[in-house]
């Protein structure tokens with residue numbers, strides 16, 4: 001496995017990425033669009049692109065990810081895809097009757113310079129229906145950039161301001177699983193906050209099995225609520241990379257002030273989220289949440305001896321990776337390699353801030369944005385770690401170096417149930433703690449002598 005990875009010096013590269021810690025922009029745009037009820041995501045490009053995007057999402061969520069395509073052929077690739085888009089919009093409304101078509105671009109349509117704004121200005125949209133769009137050239141950014149652009153696209157094209165404040169808190173949850181969105185909503189409800197979550201894939205990509213296929217499952221942010229976002233009282237953006245652009249668009253367009261909070265993964269980040277909800281709602285923290293936090297701290301103390309000083313490599317999406325790094329430090333672990341494939345956002349500075357909070361010398365940790373699993377693998381070969389934390393794409397490194405992997409983030413293509421269970425909140429941290437402790441303790445059981453195999457650990 002990965003026999004070609006050099007085992008000597010780390011090979012420096014400037015123009016080649018091998019096994020990137022990211023995927024392409026439209027995957028994120030498609031996911032965000034599925035979080036608005038009655039929306040058909042539409043890929044303006046070739047059929048091959050949308051097949052890949054749908055397959056990727058379907059394999060992570062184990063649910064069908066519906067989307068349509070402009071189905072570029074050679075003609076559209078040379079002369080532009082305006083005619084294809086016009087036909088597609090008419091057919092989609094006729095055949096599937098969505099409330100909204102959410103169009104994103106692809107490498108091909110961006111490269112030939114298709115102008116969605118002018119195409120869509122010339123297309124007749126049926127009464128009561130909407131077509132929104134965003135630009136997602138995949139030779140830049142990542143699936144996180146695509147998610148962020150589509151969430152902002154809904155705000156740009158749909159949010160309106162009236163004379164009547166809605167009194168709602170707008171919450172942009174970031175590129176998280178439906179289970180996380182349910183958890184975020186449960187916290188908001190415990191504080192009795194009137195909110196709009198955009199997007200909201202709960203009830204869409206974790207919908208129960210009913211035996212009936214529904215093109216547009218019951219879940220998702222309602223279009224009417226997206227329209228009313230312009231009247232919101234305040235916005236909380238959870239995660240700088242995935243959520244800030246939508247909050248910023250709402251402020252720019254309609255003057256709704258916002259705060260960007262870390263994704264609530266781990267103790268401190270969840271504390272910050274809960275404090276923000278308490279401050280906003282002017283309600284004290286409910287006893288149920290206090291209890292949940294106390295249970296987490298108890299579990300952290302219980303398992304401390306198995307996690308303390310364990311060396312860990314963390315990879316994935318930047319909002320997740322930052323908080324996973326912080327949670328590992330809260331547990332007394334030693335993150336030694338921290339990487340993301342998504343560019344921008346001053347990732348290295350943010351990691352350095354987290355390390356400084358725990359008095360960790362940044363010289364002792366390798367951290368980098370726009371990196372790939374090949375580079376992380378080379379570094380692990382030089383100085384091994386005890387645990388890998390990241391998506392399924394870390395699996396080959398885990399096998400090659402015989403290191404346990406705890407699957408976390410996106411995509412998890414080779415295991416089940418993950419999208420249903422939260423990683424956010426104190427409950428999510430407890431689950432992650434259990435998974436990491438289990439992985440390390442399973443390894444102890446596997447490697448110890450027969451005489452040392454303990455029933456009680």
Ligand code: SF4
Nearest residue numbers: 024049052106107138
């Ligand atoms: S061509 Fe571009 S948009 Fe299409 S699948 Fe590949 S990276 Fe994604």
